[in-house]
Amino acid sequence: MQTTMELLNKALEKKSATEWSKDYNINPSTIACAKRTRRLSPLLAANLAIDLGADAKHWATIAAIESERDSPLKERLRKKLGRVKSVNRP
Numbered sequence: 001m002q003t004t005m006e007l008l009n010k011a012l013e014k015k016s017a018t019e020w021s022k023d024y025n026i027n028p029s030t031i032a033c034a035k036r037t038r039r040l041s042p043l044l045a046a047n048l049a050i051d052l053g054a055d056a057k058h059w060a061t062i063a064a065i066e067s068e069r070d071s072p073l074k075e076r077l078r079k080k081l082g083r084v085k086s087v088n089r090p
Contacts, residue, residue, distance in 0.1 A: 001054075004040040004063050011048045020048070039066050 001007050008031075011020060017031040024047060034040050040048070045063035046056040061081070068074045 004045050004059065004066055005035075005038055007045060007048055007052070007054070007059055008034060008040060010052060014052070023051075039063070042067075
């Protein structure tokens, strides 16, 4: 997985959006909005990662980078992190 949408899709293979919403005590529209905008908040990405057995710090970082506009600073950070191969919204 390289994008937060891939993380979300993996989570939705495990449980429905309604189930995740109940588990996290969030409005189901939060997940629908994430799917529509094709980005997760760092907080939601990290929590999904925890429940999927992935690195929460890594996914919070990817979500934060994905939320930024393309810029030289974003590209510099992406290169520095190295293992973050894709941080652009598809």
